[in-house]
Amino acid sequence: MCNLNTEDKILNASLVLFSQKGFNAVTTKEIAKEAGVSEMTLFRHFENKHNLFEKAFDKFVFSPKFLALFESLEWDLERDLTKICSSYQDTLYKNQKIILMHFKNEELNPQFDATLSKFPNELRNLLSDYFAEMGNRGIIQENPKVLANNFLATNFGLFITFLVMNNLTFETDIVACISSYVKIFVKGITC
Amino acid sequence: MCNLNTEDKILNASLVLFSQKGFNAVTTKEIAKEAGVSEMTLFRHFENKHNLFEKAFDKFVFSPKFLALFESLEWDLERDLTKICSSYQDTLYKNQKIILMHFKNEELNPQFDATLSKFPNELRNLLSDYFAEMGNRGIIQENPKVLANNFLATNFGLFITFLVMNNLTFETDIVACISSYVKIFVKGITC
DNA sequence: ACCCAATGTTAGTAACAGCTAACATTATAG
DNA sequence: CTATAATGTTAGCTGTTACTAACATTGGGT
Secondary structure (H helix, E strand, O other): OOOOOHHHHHHHHHHHHHHHHOOOOOOHHHHHHHHOOOHHHHHHHHOOHHHHHHHHHHHHOOOOOHHHHHHOOOOOHHHHHHHHHHHHHHHHHHOHHHHHHHHHOOOOOHHHHHHHHHHHHHHHHHHHHHHHHHHHOOOEOOOHHHHHHHHHHHHHHHHHHHHHOOOOOOOOOHHHHHHHHHHHHHHHHEO | OOOOOHHHHHHHHHHHHHHHHOOOOOOHHHHHHHHOOOHHHHHHHHOOHHHHHHHHHHHHOOOOOHHHHHHOOOOOHHHHHHHHHHHHHHHHHHOHHHHHHHHHOOOOOHHHHHHHHHHHHHHHHHHHHHHHHHHHOOOEOOOHHHHHHHHHHHHHHHHHHHHHOOOOOOOOOHHHHHHHHHHHHHHHHEO
């Protein structure tokens, strides 16, 4: 952690602290200390706190490539959904700090929301198309849009539950939960 | 909103603002203004900001009566789960501000987590027992604990998705999503 | 050995936070 | 009408925050 360059050390520290406490509750002194750097250095590199926040966001937001994923599907419900699940969970996991930042901060960055909504929306459309095609093939018959929403919301729900409520709720692990969910979901929607 | 007594006006304003921005990001001046009251009055009633936070929490936390709910069940999967769903969603809805407060604030109040974890844990145990009994009756065969976790996490996920991501994700409404979810879940777990 | 760029250190500013004290105003009840 | 309690107003204190200026220190490249 020490042989990173200065900017990265500061950005890392920012991400950690902003996601833990939110923008207003974190001080620049705190960030500097966490980064192992003088506060002055922080301002020399990022001008002001708000700018630092934006740079941290830009650097750490992870945009997945769902299109490739959907081209690799096999039109086998359980296999495909398992694949999609783990890809989506992976994306959520990689963005967990960013997502927490979003939860803790109100409308700090207008493009913040836009960026964060991009990949769920993309995934939702791809999923909806996938379900529609599965409907055409006579495999399922529910409304594809509702299914897509449902599937995404459940995945996000499982993710957020295990991420933020782990100390206060469930003891089963998320992998078991998800694989069980996919099995039930597949059986539940198959004609 | 104006014929409430002073303490209630302040507590209401606190809840709104704390859940929107988090403890540190809200000022006592802001709360006083939102409550339509002088800042001095706020301190006269609640001594300090932290105490105000705790009082707001104590006042607005809503503890449901799940035991009565489970005694009223009919051992018909879809009907029962629909009932449980809507009761849980109702609880979440009534506690939404409190839940948001929990999301935005790190370990401010030690009993905070304990209180908030009480009712999901209670519900989880009741649900798990319910599924176990349904297993004994030969209606389902999955692991009751995993099912309970799954059911709760999905419900929480749907709730939180619609609560906090409504501007950036899905356009379907939550009632449709939930009723669809229950149907799929029931079909998916029935032998 | 020297330069220069990156860092650290210290001191400080202006704004604002939480909070208090003192006094003025209102309202209500006897 | 008056006494009393609840509120408002103002001014200010104390600490902290974001941020700046000025100078000191380090360390690698030539």
